Each structure stands twice: as structure tokens, then as C-alpha cells.
Amino acid sequence: MARSASAPRVRGARPTVALAIAAACALGLVVVGVLALASDAGHARDSVILHGFSALYRRRLDPAIEITARLSDPLPYALLGLLCVGIALGRRRTHRAVAIAMVLVATGAMAQALKHLLAQPRVADWLGGGQLDESNWPSGHATAAMTLALCAVMAVPPAWRGATALVGSVFAVAVAYATLALTWHYPSDVLAGFLLAALAVSTALAILTPLETGELDRPGSSVGPWLFAGGAATVAGAAVVGAASEPIALSAFDRMTVVASAAAIAATAVALVFATSIAAARPR
Numbered sequence: 001m002a003r004s005a006s007a008p009r010v011r012g013a014r015p016t017v018a019l020a021i022a023a024a025c026a027l028g029l030v031v032v033g034v035l036a037l038a039s040d041a042g043h044a045r046d047s048v049i050l051h052g053f054s055a056l057y058r059r060r061l062d063p064a065i066e067i068t069a070r071l072s073d074p075l076p077y078a079l080l081g082l083l084c085v086g087i088a089l090g091r092r093r094t095h096r097a098v099a100i101a102m103v104l105v106a107t108g109a110m111a112q113a114l115k116h117l118l119a120q121p122r123v124a125d126w127l128g129g130g131q132l133d134e135s136n137w138p139s140g141h142a143t144a145a146m147t148l149a150l151c152a153v154m155a156v157p158p159a160w161r162g163a164t165a166l167v168g169s170v171f172a173v174a175v176a177y178a179t180l181a182l183t184w185h186y187p188s189d190v191l192a193g194f195l196l197a198a199l200a201v202s203t204a205l206a207i208l209t210p211l212e213t214g215e216l217d218r219p220g221s222s223v224g225p226w227l228f229a230g231g232a233a234t235v236a237g238a239a240v241v242g243a244a245s246e247p248i249a250l251s252a253f254d255r256m257t258v259v260a261s262a263a264a265i266a267a268t269a270v271a272l273v274f275a276t277s278i279a280a281a282r283p284r
Contacts, residue, residue, distance in 0.1 A: 015209045020278040021202035021272070027194045032195065036137060036188030037118060045257060046123040046186040052245040052258030056181035069178035071171070072144035079150050087155040095211045099204045100151045107200045111193065113144040120185065132186065137183040144273065145175035150201040153277045155231045162226035169230055173237055173266045177247075179235030187261050191268060198272040205279050210265040221276060230270035240265035 035042030057065060070076070081104040088097035119135035149168025156164045176190040241262035245255060 008284065015206045017275070018202045018206035018209075021275050021279060022199055024204065025199035025202065025272075028191060029153075029167050029195045029199065032117070032188050032192050033137070036186065037120060037122075043122055046122075046188050047126070048250070048254045049187045049258050049261040050124065050180060050183060051126055052248055052250060052255065053177070053180035053187070053262070054183050055217070055245040055248045056177065056241065057183075065178045065181050069141060069182055069184065072141045072148065072175050077108075077144045077148065078134060081151065083273070084148070085153040086153040087152075091155075092156060093155075093212070095208055096154060097209055098155055103151060103200050103204050104147060106243045107143050107147045107197050108140070110139045110196060110200065111138055114138055114192075114196070115140070126184065131199045132182070132183065136185055137177075137189050138192030138196050139179060139189035140193065141184070141192040142172070142176050143197050144193075145172040146194045146197035146269065147201070148172075149269075149273050150174070151275045153273060154201065154280050155207070156233065158281070162223045163279065165223065165273045166226045166230050167234075169255040170233055170267045173233070176265055176269070177241070177262075187265065192267060194265075194268055194272060198276065201276055202279060205276070211256040223274060227268060227270070227274050231267075234263055234270055237266040 020222075036046055037043075083102070084100050085097045085102075088094075088100055115135040115137065118137055121131070121134050149165075149172045152164050152168050153161055156218055172194065176194075179185050179189065180187060238259050242255065242259040245258050250258065
């Protein structure tokens, strides 16, 4: 009797979490878009932060940075995406495999549509003649990297979910930092890409709820230590960016802004991936 009484509460848990993530991502996407595209002050901060990140680029590190940035190019994206679909199919989670395949296509299409719809010049004086492309918001690379991280969390068994969330968030942050070091995107482009991917995946998880049956997955029991490691990685990433930006001529306030932004990008990735790992639990 007690089991049947608790079932409705368990069944309602996942869609509530997934829909909350989707709502937060939609709101965040609007806020980031307004600050980046409709606010001179927001663009000025974007430019300063990108200037700080550009210090990560060093001639001896160029090959490694570019390889990292291209880990979310179409070919590796397709291969890693197919791996996620294959894992879900191997676990006999057919609905989840189909959802992953659809999300992998949808996020790319949504990113491209927004790029063209919201294209506008954003000039940074320090870039001189090398200004960024007008159709750059959101970042396709960041969208792809976060989509892969979240799809991996959806695909793997519960026992692997914590470790996968950590690896996925580090992967997404590494790609994001690399694209910023190469000055391919502004930081707001990267944040928008993360939020767009999480919006699509969390919506898919909410839709999956009535289609999936079986015992409840319990990822929360093993997520804690991995989440702590993700927090440590966030601090480390911000410290690396701050140390690298020392040679750049920035005021103390601007340098603090760069470090805070590096931490915010990493913390956003960690929060989105680990929240999705909780929302990915199957209902009773």
C-alpha cells in the first residue's frame, strides 16, 4: 500500500525537474540575448571578457587549443552523438535513443536559425580588422559540446551518471574556453549555446516521462562527490584564465570581471549537466 501511495510523487518528480530546468534556460537565454545584443554596456563587458580570454592563446599551445575547439565540429559531433544513441539502444531504452537522436539534430538547427535571425555587427575596438562574424549568437560549438554532454548523461546507466556528468561538463567548458581563446565567439555566445542545448534536452526529458516505464533510477546517491569535483574544476578553470590574462592591459575591475566570467561559464556547465543527470532518472 505504501509503495502505491508513493508512486505518483515519484512519477511527478522528473517532469517537474526537467520543466524547471527548461524554464530557467529559456529565461536565461532571453536575459543573455538582451545583454549581448541590445545593451551597449553588456557588449562592452563581453568585449573586455573576450580580451582576457584571448590571453589563453599562445603560439606553442595553438594546436592543442584548436583541436579542443574542433571536438564539436560536425564529424566528431556525429560520431559521439551516434555513440550516445548506441549506448541508449544497448540498454534497451528505445524512446530515449530516439529522443537523443532528435535533440542532436534539433539543437544544431535551432542554433543556426537564431544565428541568422539575430545577426548584427558587434564591434570590439581591440580586435581591429579581425572583427567577429555578425551571425555568431549563439555559439554553435558551445551548443554542440553541451548537447553531447547532456545526451551522454541521458544515455548512460545510473551508476555511470555522476562520472559522465563530470567528464561532460569538463568537455563542454574546454570547448568553450578554446573557442574564446581563438576569439571565435564572445562569452555571451557560449553561455547562450549552453542554455539552448539544456533547454532542448530538458524539454525532451519532460516529454519522455509518460513514454518510459520501469523502476526509478537513483542517480542522486552517487552524484555528490562528482559534483564537488566539478566545483573544484570550476575554480581551477577561473584561476587559469585569470593567470593567463595577466599580460593583457586590463584594469583591476576588468580582470576581476574576466575571472568571474570564466567561473560563471564553468559553473553554468556544471550546473546544467548535473541538473540534467537528476532529471534523467526514469520514473516508476
